[in-house]
Amino acid sequence: MKKVLIINGPNLNMLGKRPKEHYGSLTLDEINQKIVEENQGYFDLDFFQSNSEGEIITKLQEAIAYDGILINPAAYTHTSVAIRDALELCTGIKLEIHLSKVDEREDFRRINLVRDVCDKCFQGLHENSYIEALRYLKEVLG
Numbered sequence: 001m002k003k004v005l006i007i008n009g010p011n012l013n014m015l016g017k018r019p020k021e022h023y024g025s026l027t028l029d030e031i032n033q034k035i036v037e038e039n040q041g042y043f044d045l046d047f048f049q050s051n052s053e054g055e056i057i058t059k060l061q062e063a064i065a066y067d068g069i070l071i072n073p074a075a076y077t078h079t080s081v082a083i084r085d086a087l088e089l090c091t092g093i094k095l096e097i098h099l100s101k102v103d104e105r106e107d108f109r110r111i112n113l114v115r116d117v118c119d120k121c122f123q124g125l126h127e128n129s130y131i132e133a134l135r136y137l138k139e140v141l142g
Contacts, residue, residue: 001043001044002043002044002067002068002141003043003044003046003066003067003068004043004044004045004046004066004067004068004069004070004134004137005045005046005047005048005059005063005066005068005069005070006032006035006045006046006047006048006069006070006071006130007048007049007050007056007059007060007069007070007071007072007073008028008047008048008049008050008071008072008074009049009050009051009056009071009072009073009074009075009076009077010050010051010052010074010075010076011051011074011075012028012049012072012074013028013049013051015027015028015031015099016028016030022099022100022105023099023100023126024099024126024127026126026127028049030127031127031130032047034127034130034131035047035130035131035134038131038134038135039134042138043067043068043134043137043138043141046063053076053080053082053083056073056076056083056086057082057083057086060083060086060087060089060090061086061089063090064089064090064091065090065091065092066090066092067092067093067141068092068093068094068095068137068141069087069090069092069093069094069095070095070097070130070133070134070137071087071094071095071096071097071114071118072096072097072098072099072129072130073096073114076114077096077098077102077109077112077113077114078108078109078111078112078113079113080113080114081113083113083114084113084114084117087114087117087118088117093119093137093140093141094117094118094119095118095119095120095121095122095133095136095137096114096115096118096120096121096122096123097121097122097123097129097130097133098121098122098123098124098129099123099124099125099126099127099129100123100124100126101123101124102123103123104124120133120136122136
């Protein structure tokens with residue numbers, strides 16, 4: 001069975017309390033449950049969330065040979081060269097995820113340090129950004 005890692009960055013543990021117009025109304029646990037339901041046992045899924053840049057980097061280094069990575073780096077999208085460099089080392093398919101349309105928000109959010117090392121980006125669909133990414137991964141990895 002192919003292994004897929006879902007990484008969520010800072011403040012995503014606070015979903016359900018954050019502005020609903022950007023992030024939707026579901027908690028991270030509820031989103032993870034929807035991912036499991038959509039997966040239907042197709043992939044071996046591992047979930048990880050951290051507010052710490054270093055912990056995310058370490059997790060990426062440990063996951064270097066995963067078949068797929070869905071990553072929502074959250075605010076680190078705009079600031080972390082180190083997460084970008086760790087993603088670049090990963091050999092599997094890397095999909096960038098965002099709940100909101102970061103490209104259409106504040107100017108500082110338009111700076112994206114991870115996009116060019118990811119295979120595709122899914123954004124602006126709230127929890128469905130993850131679901132669409134998982135469906136894409138099923139198609140690509142067969």
